[in-house]
Amino acid sequence: MRTKQELGAAIRRDRRAALVINARSRRGRQHYERARARLVESGFDLLGTYPVDRPGQLEESLAEAAGLGPDLLVAGGGDGTLSTAARLLAHRDFALGVLPLGTTNNFARTVGVPLDLDAAVAVLTDGKVVDVDLGLVGNLRFANHVGIGLSADVMASTPPRLKRLSGRLAYPATALALLARHRPLRARVRAEGREHEFVTHQLYVANGGFHAGRPITADANADDRLLVAYPVGGPHRRELLRDTARNAATGHRRTLGDEPFLAVRQLWLETDRPAPVEVDGELYGETPIRIGLDANALRVLAPADSPDR
Known part of the structure; x- marks a missing residue:
């Protein structure tokens, strides 16, 4: 595992990212193309993009995106999408990028990511890697x-x-x-x-x-x-x-x-x-x-x- 500083430096230098968006929601469908375009405009090399539009596809798409070896895995959706991404990325040498496209966006609010899409993409460009806790029920x-x-x-x-x-x-x-x-x-x-x-x-x-x-x-x-x-x-x-x-x-x-x-x-x-x-x-x-x-x-x-x- 790289340090947070090393991982942040790699994201700023190489811009290697993968994008997974829950396109089953209305906001996800509306913002998928815009989010992908904004990331490319910001200089990110998107190793893979995944608009998830079928039940049960999210975990498979997140795992496939992680398998591409990005430094940054960007997940767009509501709290359910981000919670699933958090479980997958826990204790792994990735950073989770958050695009809040849900209704309440509790996780995004907790970590301070703005709810405006352009502002959230700006965090991916100019932000820093931080550690956050997760809860545990059983495993x-x-x-x-x-x-x-x-x-x-x-x-x-x-x-x-x-x-x-x-x-x-x-x-x-x-x-x-x-x-x-x-x-x-x-x-x-x-x-x-x-x-x-x-x-x-x-x-x-x-x-x-x-x-x-x-x-x-x-x-x-x-x-x-x-x-x-x-x-x-x-x-x-x-x-x-x-x-x-x-x-x-x-x-x-x-x-x-x-x-x-x-x-x-x-x-x-x-x-x-x-x-x-x-x-x-x-x-x-x-x-x-x-x-x-x-x-x-x-x-x-x-x-x-x-x-x-």
């Missing part, structure tokens, strides 16, 4: 969050036909239908010699600093060696709706020291009944689960003024 790495409660039940219950017809709108529609009869969970979190108990319809464990496109707290980020566990609301359904709105409006003013956030390096989570778990928007088993950190697991090309521990 599965994640970039953004683990969800237990309503969010995982929605993933498990949304009909495939509704997803095909409605896209992302299928999830809030399913959530509203489920919420009317959703039972709260009694969740126990054991971490650093202490036990915490929550009765809630939704619990998150975040690695990054953003959720649903908004800051979780002002001081959470993907390079702080910390996971952030927090419930959204209490046992009553109206509390889930209230706290969802409050978190979106006030996250930038809150800190990890505030209630109800738990900032820890690893944790064990169990619930009063087996509950499905979603990891970065994909179903992954049931509780109980252990969640930990893979520190400095991923190299990312970030803005030149980004902090890097």
Whole structure:
């Protein structure tokens, strides 16, 4: 493995890159040609370009792109695309370049990449290589969050036909239908010699600093060696709706020291009944689960003024 400085120097000198864009989304289809053209105009030697337009093709395309031996693998898409790329590139001698083409773009926001496409390409030209942490559930790495409660039940219950017809709108529609009869969970979190108990319809464990496109707290980020566990609301359904709105409006003013956030390096989570778990928007088993950190697991090309521990 080269040092970050050596890898950054190679990217600036040789401009060897590969491009993978999730073209199944509307924004991906719209921006694929523009992104490819902007990278070429910026002097990058594109060893391969992959517009992914079929289900199940993303991992294959990312692996093929990595096999070309670029110094920089540029991935364009939403958080699911970037989380998949992060798992593939963890602890490998590449840097991940981020083109935020999703809806909430939590990972891009966490690492400071601008949401404007031209500005994001400029980061690939003028930025620096930094290390960021990834979370771990079993052997599965994640970039953004683990969800237990309503969010995982929605993933498990949304009909495939509704997803095909409605896209992302299928999830809030399913959530509203489920919420009317959703039972709260009694969740126990054991971490650093202490036990915490929550009765809630939704619990998150975040690695990054953003959720649903908004800051979780002002001081959470993907390079702080910390996971952030927090419930959204209490046992009553109206509390889930209230706290969802409050978190979106006030996250930038809150800190990890505030209630109800738990900032820890690893944790064990169990619930009063087996509950499905979603990891970065994909179903992954049931509780109980252990969640930990893979520190400095991923190299990312970030803005030149980004902090890097």
